[in-house]
Amino acid sequence: MPDHTATPPASRRILVIKHGAFGDFIMALGAFQALRRHYAGDHLVLQTIPSLVPLARASGWFDEVWTDPRDKGPGALLAIRRQIKGGRFDLVYDLQCSDRTNLYFQLLRPFPPRWSGTAWGCSDPDPNPNRNATHGTDRYAMQLATMGIAEVPPPDAGWITADVSCFALPDRYVLLAPGCAPHRPEKRWPEAQYADLANRLVARGIIPVLVGTKSEAETTAAIAAACPQAIDLTDQTTLFELGGIARNAAGAVGNDTGPMHLLAVVGCPSVVLYSHASTPTQSGQRGPKVTILREPQLKDLPVERVEAALLELMDDLPSPSSG
Structure with a gap:
């Protein structure tokens, strides 16, 4: 008989990094929704820029939304390092894949979390050689596919509305x-x-x-x-x-x-x-x-x-x- 007293597995903590610009963020909505469905029982955190926080929270796809003002200087970078390290993440999806977010990975050495992106030395590098020439929606879908998320359908954007x-x-x-x-x-x-x-x-x-x-x-x-x-x-x-x-x-x-x-x-x-x-x-x-x-x-x-x-x-x- 099955053991109904078994302790359920602990949920994973997963960070998704996606800053701007606004159009790029909209192109990532399908990927966000696919991540939420794939990690339904896990704790999903989005790191984004302050202007996009209301949109991210209203989606309902994230358990937490963090801000990254993308300030310059060593103090700002160290603050981001503390933020990510303090999150104790099991997995990071860097959908931004900028020089700045690639640096975030390097700042987490010598023991970075599992990382999907383009940062040198990360555990799950995006293999797309034409990433920068690929449409944003397809780029995110291809990155997720390498992580076992095969389907990224068009997003349900019904929540982007209001009484007008x-x-x-x-x-x-x-x-x-x-x-x-x-x-x-x-x-x-x-x-x-x-x-x-x-x-x-x-x-x-x-x-x-x-x-x-x-x-x-x-x-x-x-x-x-x-x-x-x-x-x-x-x-x-x-x-x-x-x-x-x-x-x-x-x-x-x-x-x-x-x-x-x-x-x-x-x-x-x-x-x-x-x-x-x-x-x-x-x-x-x-x-x-x-x-x-x-x-x-x-x-x-x-x-x-x-x-x-x-x-x-x-x-x-x-x-x-x-x-």
């Missing part, structure tokens, strides 16, 4: 995300083309809704001025509210930015615009309905082409009004 009734949005709207990092102007489709697209949507009875951060307010304000029917929600939404708004949207158009990763992963039909400055095979947005358009210079991407791609993704789209 306070915004009183119309029944039919399309999100426009015209911003980008201020130092990367080459990744922006021009304001005039966004404004042209916004007015074309209005002609179809669809309201453009502008989203972005405070640093993009000048861009969104210019588009709103050119299309008075547009609703400007710049710097007015949390990430969770953005997810809720995206779920109800007919579609979205935006540059290659982190928020477009979020819109795509929650299922919003998304058209993402790429220039020569980024490579969709390495960092392209993924979701149930995503189209990526690429031109070396985004100013050369015609509005008609973007509109056509959006129409193809959207369901039950009304024709332009004759009046």
Whole structure:
């Protein structure tokens, strides 16, 4: 007869390291979910940057979420060393695999924990010779596969949502995300083309809704001025509210930015615009309905082409009004 008095095995302590940027973090959601399922009875800790802590905690995939401000200097590195050593981890998944996180492994010598990553001398090196050229989602899945986690399905992102009734949005709207990092102007489709697209949507009875951060307010304000029917929600939404708004949207158009990763992963039909400055095979947005358009210079991407791609993704789209 089975021995029902046997002591159950002690749970393992497992650390997952994934910092930023935001888009990279979204690409890692499937890997996070797969790790949680694989280590269902173990204690799973995520180390990430402070801005991503609310998202990580809301996922429910981690028992603890630690912050790493990525401060410079020996004092900061020693603090991280104490943090990781104090966790007494049985296994570490370094999904960041940066020079900094590789250094974390070296700081744990002479008795580092079992470590999956790219750090020299680690127990479970990632064998992918084209890691840096591999799409983020596939890169994490391949790393997990070497550790016996064969399946990394698209993540369930149903938790990225919120009550958005306070915004009183119309029944039919399309999100426009015209911003980008201020130092990367080459990744922006021009304001005039966004404004042209916004007015074309209005002609179809669809309201453009502008989203972005405070640093993009000048861009969104210019588009709103050119299309008075547009609703400007710049710097007015949390990430969770953005997810809720995206779920109800007919579609979205935006540059290659982190928020477009979020819109795509929650299922919003998304058209993402790429220039020569980024490579969709390495960092392209993924979701149930995503189209990526690429031109070396985004100013050369015609509005008609973007509109056509959006129409193809959207369901039950009304024709332009004759009046």
